[in-house]
Amino acid sequence: MKKIALYTLITLFIFSCSNSKDGAQVDVDGDGTANAKKEAHLPEASGEPGEIVIVMNKKKYEGELGEAIKTVFREPVPGLTRTEPMFTIRIIEPFEFNRIFKLARNLVYVVSLEGNSAADKWLQGTFSESSKEMILNDPERYMQTSENQFARGQKVLQLFAKDDKTLINNLLENADAIQNYFNIAEKQRLADDLRMSTASRGIVNRVNDQLGISIKIPASYELAILEDDFMWARYLPSVGPSKNLFVYVKDYKSQEEFEEENIIKLRDEIGQKYIYGDPANPESYMITENKYMQPVFRNINFRDKYTVEMRGAWKTNNFSVGGTFVSYTFVDEQKGKLYYIEGFVIFPNEDHRELIREMESLLTTFRTT
Incomplete structure (x- = not known):
């Protein structure tokens, strides 16, 4: 005989969000469906494959919440000969959230209603009062997705909870769903680019x-x-x-x-x-x-x-x-x-x-x- 040489269903939890001054949050239609920004003039999303920009309180990233974030997004890819994280993450605070970061291909907001720092207040402000009330009353709701918030081809994920402990538990219990959201997005981009x-x-x-x-x-x-x-x-x-x-x-x-x-x-x-x-x-x-x-x-x-x-x-x-x-x-x-x-x-x-x-x-x- 001839020889020759040498993606889990994601549960989406959608809430009404208030408009913040810099447009950092996801707008939501009255019917409860996440509404991506549709202006034709939006620039193309940028960033390296597998890269995710995470907006959160950096001090919390240095603690238990940060360890949970690393567990989810930096879990080693199985089957590789050298250790490589599933995603490359860049942690920024709201005051660092400039135009360059807003064009990221994958964008995550980590929001806990617990905390009084400027970063916490900014992140909490991406939700309306009615949305906050729902978060407080239903600890099982933990994520919301949307697309094209600041750029075409952009995937956006909000991770939230009433306090840090609940958020950590939800992150660890739902790691597969969170990972799959971006894994599927990255593979779809590759398929779209296939020529x-x-x-x-x-x-x-x-x-x-x-x-x-x-x-x-x-x-x-x-x-x-x-x-x-x-x-x-x-x-x-x-x-x-x-x-x-x-x-x-x-x-x-x-x-x-x-x-x-x-x-x-x-x-x-x-x-x-x-x-x-x-x-x-x-x-x-x-x-x-x-x-x-x-x-x-x-x-x-x-x-x-x-x-x-x-x-x-x-x-x-x-x-x-x-x-x-x-x-x-x-x-x-x-x-x-x-x-x-x-x-x-x-x-x-x-x-x-x-x-x-x-x-x-x-x-x-x-x-x-």
């Missing part, structure tokens, strides 16, 4: 004809392998990260194929059959790293199908090269086929967080046809 070329559309058509599946392949990717059960497309720049996307399809046999050890076994079989790092050495092939770090698994819903997500590190069996990956394993019951789809990257000694997020964004374009 295809005539050549990449041609690859998509060939893969569709051969495997009966559709998956977006960006411009500059090349088709490395296309077989009756396998497709591998990759981006190999002269400088920078190598990005790889592959799909493997086989007859579905039993539920046991979803067991963690069997998914690793399947991945290693695919790697040995199709992918190796040294063209001059056919005995060099891709394997899953499970000695020094174990792959991380979780069950997700992907295209309304039960799916096992796996994240981790890979290497060649002769240790010539390695990197990180994310994969989805699921079944199309109508076709009786099991699909293993993966994105993996090569970028030694560099951060992989945004690269893996980009791979996730590509994987979510997968369809059976």
Whole structure:
């Protein structure tokens, strides 16, 4: 056989907000739906991928509330070979909230009704008196979202509670929902920026004809392998990260194929059959790293199908090269086929967080046809 070398439902709690003098809060329609600023002249949101600007009392950030914020937003990304936080956060106080920060792609206000400092008063002033009353009476309400408050493509989140203790508890108990709000936003931005070329559309058509599946392949990717059960497309720049996307399809046999050890076994079989790092050495092939770090698994819903997500590190069996990956394993019951789809990257000694997020964004374009 041919070989070749190498997002949880969010509960939204919406309140009426009063207009502050500098427009820092989110305006709300009378029907209770968060109303994003819609002026056509709004500038584009700016900032690095995965970056979040958090407006709060900095003294509170130095205490228990700050530790909760770090736990939520700086939780290590699972499955990476080096520790990287889920998001890069910048903490500012209201008096620092200038035009540059207002254009942030991801913006968070942390508001507790407890506190009398100038920063606390400013943040509390983003809510009307009736909104404050609702916060005081319902401690389970903790977040509100909106879009395009100061810039197009901006995501805004308000986190609030009657006091710091309640806010801390809500942050820790709902960390997944808060993280997912921005994870989904970042992956959607990547999907929106995805550009295809005539050549990449041609690859998509060939893969569709051969495997009966559709998956977006960006411009500059090349088709490395296309077989009756396998497709591998990759981006190999002269400088920078190598990005790889592959799909493997086989007859579905039993539920046991979803067991963690069997998914690793399947991945290693695919790697040995199709992918190796040294063209001059056919005995060099891709394997899953499970000695020094174990792959991380979780069950997700992907295209309304039960799916096992796996994240981790890979290497060649002769240790010539390695990197990180994310994969989805699921079944199309109508076709009786099991699909293993993966994105993996090569970028030694560099951060992989945004690269893996980009791979996730590509994987979510997968369809059976």
